[in-house]
Amino acid sequence: MRSLLTLLVSAIVLLSPLTAVAGSPRPDKAPGGAVLVGRTAPEIDLETVDGGRMSLSSLRGKVVLVNFWATWCPPCKQEMPSMERLYARLHDRGLEILAVNIEADGKDVLPGFLRKHPHTFPVLMDVDGEAQSAYGVFRFPETFVVDKQGKIVQHIIGGRDWAARSMVTFLTSLLEK
Template sequence: MNKQILVLVGLIGLLGWGVYDYAFSEKDNMNDTSLNSRIENNDLISGIKEGNLAPEFQLQTLEGREVKLSDYKGKKVILNFWATWCPPCKAEMPHMQEFYLQNENVEILAVNLTTAEKNTNDIGKFVKDYGLTFPILLDTKGDIGETYQAFTIPTSYIIDSHGIVRKKIVGPMDKEMMEQLIKSID
């Protein structure tokens, strides 16, 4: 009798795990059909999880121009969080610049975590030294970095042309990785 109960509990546990695994794998592997349906029905939740509408923000560029994420709707966006003192960020930036110059259908928005900088004058020098031509946004209050959970840098989000978060990457990317990630959301 005890063996039968144990077997029954085990089978129920396996069945429960199977249902749980299926439900979450289906959600995580959201296909384009269901995404398109959610877009058409305006049934999107704002948040940083994959499949959510990327949270809107407005920041100033290094030159003082106001930029909103929604300004880039219709374009794929790599939203990158970085700081001048971060060695992996320094390694990543030449790859980002090369990718940016070769991909006019993709925008790179590089959000400097300005509150983490020791000297804000270093930002302009960094941009000049690396020859960066994509928009450099300044998160002077730290709100956007917090919203996007950029606790480890660099952290990047791949956002599709509908404004949907498709991938979060923690750590540096190279040009080939960026190309593969952007290609995967076509």
């Protein structure tokens, strides 16, 4: 029993540094999104799920949520209905949402997924990972709030209730500037 306890403690001590590294950014990727706050948002010019194209620069003068997500991501799926409510509430006042799907097989998986999870905001496909890399995204969902001048004012990691009063108040203040 004592040797089993010693073995277990030794394993924990030896493996602890590995858990710290597992959550670290990958060195072959761009720096995480937090370093982009205060800077001009990297351009996004991607195909939409309905076959068109959309660019972030075409939305200058609007407040934009750039949301990186995947169909296999539970928090991504969970937050989509509240994003839809937020979009319905603030779109006419100048809010745009670019839902950037990062799956290489997005063209195959998105149509079925979006039939089950209806939306009205644009869904873009980053099948080659270009936008994901430019923003340094490696956790999902990750969202960047871009102001009317094209600057990133907030970087949000994880799912949210986008229709919550605090978020609506924050975004309304940006829309009124």
